[in-house]
Amino acid sequence: MSLIALLLVAAFLLPLFFAGCGGGAKQQVASVDLFFTSQTRGRLTHCGCFSGQYGGLARLRSAVALHRGAGTVGVDVGDAIEGTEDFHLLKHRQVLKAYAGLGFAALNAGAREASLPAATLRQLGSESPVPFISANLRDAATGAPLLKGWTVTQRAGRRLAFVGVVDPALLPDGPGAGVEIEPMETCLARVLPELKGKADAIVLLAYADEAALTALAGRFYEFAAVLGGQVSQPAPRLYQENRSLVYYTGNDAKSYGRLELRIARDGAVAPGKHDMVLLTDRYPENQDILDLLSAYRTEVRHTRLDLDDPARALAGSVPGVRAASDFVGSPTCLGCHPSAAVVWSKSAHAHAFDSLVYRGADADPSCIACHTVGFGSPGGYRREFREAKLTHVGCESCHGPGGRHVAERASGGPINFHFRPLGPGDCQKCHHGEFSRPFDYEVFWPQIKHGKEPRL
Ligand code: HEC
Ligand code: HEC
Ligand code: HEC
Ligand code: HEC
Structure with missing residues (x-):
């Protein structure tokens, strides 16, 4: 009896399945849950100078654990590093471990990363446990790229490409020793053709302010989403410019952005759920991340630094x-x-x-x-x-x-x-x-x- 029922159900579903693979496939939509940070600046946790402080990767870890699924992917828009001193680099190694533990797919170079010397950037590019990208940071001597310009990652059966840029206008004193920053538009016009056929959706990570983010979305039609940035407040709302969704966070990593991309087989992208999550003390601090901070503090105690x-x-x-x-x-x-x-x-x-x-x-x-x-x-x-x-x-x-x-x-x-x-x-x-x-x-x-x- 039950076997017959099963066969009946199969017979009923089979045509639907094939229809799904044929003409109806364009309607088949996969959902990718993007979450992104910016301006973390070494904050494994907040400083603790008064109670009730927001932010820090230890809270972020607890927050994203609540909605983590097969289709989630995290990216950082830039300024994950605190600064360019030797001890900032020691701390950054722990920050990178934290991002790896969070399952991040890409970290883009922001203004602080761009202030590092070329050799350090190259070294971070080869050592980072999370792909460290930038399409417009170049070796000032040779003009060669210092980092990979983009990375492709697969989620929910869709290939997502992340391209990273930093706005040179944010570095009035210029980038680090031996580093040159190509204008964002020139760089993207050069890099986008490389991505043809390699991804179902392209997301731009742009360490830039609100106006520059909007301008980039207006200039190029290839991006499903443009994420930023260098801003004093997170985006009050998600908005569409040209063909891209524009969304940004920043503000010392007190918040992170969440954006569900509903990607059809033909690459058409529609926004799903989205919000800015304020990392208040209602999110407990994750012990693994606090342990990374302790590891840094032990190491820095026993290391002779330039400032000593x-x-x-x-x-x-x-x-x-x-x-x-x-x-x-x-x-x-x-x-x-x-x-x-x-x-x-x-x-x-x-x-x-x-x-x-x-x-x-x-x-x-x-x-x-x-x-x-x-x-x-x-x-x-x-x-x-x-x-x-x-x-x-x-x-x-x-x-x-x-x-x-x-x-x-x-x-x-x-x-x-x-x-x-x-x-x-x-x-x-x-x-x-x-x-x-x-x-x-x-x-x-x-x-x-x-x-x-x-x-x-
Ligand atoms: C720019 C200056 C500055 C820096 C840098 C700084 N602090 Fe503070 N800290 C303060 C001030 C000011 C207060 C008092 C704040 C208040 O009373 O509102 C304070 C208070 C504290 C307190 C006492 C909090 C309490 O509730 O009694 C702790 C603990 C603390 N800081 C830890 C740190 C740690 C850890 C760091 C490094 C991550 C740090 N501070 C870096 C200025 C600083
Ligand atoms: C060199 C840095 C520094 C300067 C300058 C400074 N403070 Fe503070 N202040 C701190 C730190 C650090 C704490 C917290 C100490 C702790 O609890 O560990 C603090 C705490 C306080 C507190 C105590 C809060 C409490 O809960 O008891 C008051 C009040 C205060 N500061 C007032 C002032 C005033 C007024 C000035 C200027 C005249 C000033 N501070 C200048 C660093 C500074
Ligand atoms: C948190 C900052 C702060 C600390 C710490 C502090 N002072 Fe002061 N002090 C001030 C300020 C502000 C004034 C009042 C403005 C002024 O007179 O310059 C002042 C005033 C004074 C004056 C009177 C100045 C005048 O011309 O009338 C004296 C004396 C003095 N402080 C001595 C001390 C001594 C001694 C200590 C340590 C035991 C100390 N202060 C610690 C901030 C501080
Ligand atoms: C040997 C005694 C002595 C010591 C030690 C001393 N002071 Fe004074 N200080 C004085 C006298 C006396 C005055 C003048 C007081 C008056 O005019 O009422 C004065 C005045 C001041 C003033 C007022 C501004 C000025 O320059 O006249 C400040 C501020 C001050 N002292 C801070 C300090 C601090 C900070 C220290 C420690 C580094 C310190 N004093 C150590 C004796 C001392």
Whole structure:
């Protein structure tokens, strides 16, 4: 009985199946779920300077796990690397592992990647566990491409090509040593014919601003989607320009974009579900990614870096001009300024380095500058000091080096040196952006208010 039923069902379905392979095939649509990031800038996790911060790959991993399927594919539009220093490269290796773990299919070079020297780009291109692409970064000497211009990946039975470009206008000081950036339009006009017949849909990853993204979509009709970019806010909505869907995210990787592409057999593409996902603290931080951060912090602690060379801090100062003063450390100030000392000792500033130690971040150059005294200037905190001196946000983090002041005040001789008056701008060199709750001097200063000793 059941066998008969089965045969009946088969007999009924068979013609439909063949119809599906024939004329009706054009209607057969495959769904590819694209998710994309931009401007991650080394953020395996947010910095942790206040609670409730958004973003970071550790949250991204939890978020994409919720909708991961056979048809999902991730790509990064650019600026995955934090910067061009040696320690940024150490961190970037862990970031690449994170992206590999996320199953990303391509990472495009953004402005920060384009600032790396040619040799470093080539090396990253051959070592990266996720294809690292750029169609318009070239060797300045030979004109040869530094990276693969595009990559093709298969999802849900469709071949997707990702082509990457970076807008040279975003690098007013030019790219890294030995690197040349071809104008995006010239480069794409050259590269697109190479892709003919190799993909069912082509997606452009363009590290460019809103206007440039729209212009690229208007200029070329080959792209199913144009994804960006270098923007201060993620796209408020998905829009169509010419034949492309344009969508962008950025804003320090606080969000990522999701775009379902419904690709017909003939290559016609229609948008499906799409949204910008804000990586709030409702997404837990994935432990594997946090482990990559710990691995970086352990490695950076035991690696001698360019910035550990004391000559480098001096190189930043004017040649032949001696620093006005040296850093002496907060304990030296306390005795003559007892009332300021009390306020400071009770403030969070006096414990700022402990916050880094607690997180294993006390040797991470990305964190030290705002949690110590004078990091990066001559005589300021250096990593080899560890917890010995010039740690925490001390008197001299705000007032500047106090060596001359102390010498003159202690000698009883004439006073020639005076600290300059301070204001809100001096707080904001640390209390800004992602590193601080919104800063309002009228609210923050009263909490650490101090001044001259009352006259007796
Ligand atoms: C060198 C960097 C730096 C400068 C300059 C700086 N701060 Fe801070 N500030 C910090 C850090 C780091 C913390 C957090 C310390 C911690 O908890 O580890 C902090 C914390 C604070 C807090 C404490 C918040 C709390 O929860 O207790 C206040 C208030 C504050 N700062 C006010 C100011 C004001 C006002 C100025 C300018 C006059 C200023 N800060 C300048 C780095 C700085
Ligand atoms: C640009 C300056 C700056 C940098 C760089 C910086 N911090 Fe901070 N950090 C601050 C300031 C300012 C605060 C205080 C913020 C506030 O009170 O709103 C703070 C506070 C903190 C706190 C105390 C948070 C709390 O709730 O008590 C921790 C922990 C911390 N930072 C860790 C880090 C780590 C880890 C890094 C490196 C990834 C880092 N910071 C880099 C400026 C900075
Ligand atoms: C977070 C930044 C910050 C820290 C840390 C800090 N100060 Fe200040 N200090 C200020 C600001 C802002 C003022 C008020 C504006 C001004 O007078 O320049 C001030 C004022 C003063 C004054 C009075 C200046 C005058 O001309 O009236 C003295 C003295 C002083 N601080 C000493 C200290 C000592 C000593 C310490 C360490 C125990 C310290 N400060 C730590 C920011 C700071
Ligand atoms: C030997 C004592 C002594 C030491 C040590 C000392 N100060 Fe002073 N400081 C003074 C005296 C005295 C004044 C003038 C106070 C007055 O006019 O009421 C002063 C004034 C200041 C002022 C006001 C601006 C100025 O230049 O007159 C600031 C700010 C200040 N000190 C910060 C510091 C800091 C920061 C340290 C540590 C690096 C420090 N002081 C160490 C004695 C000292």
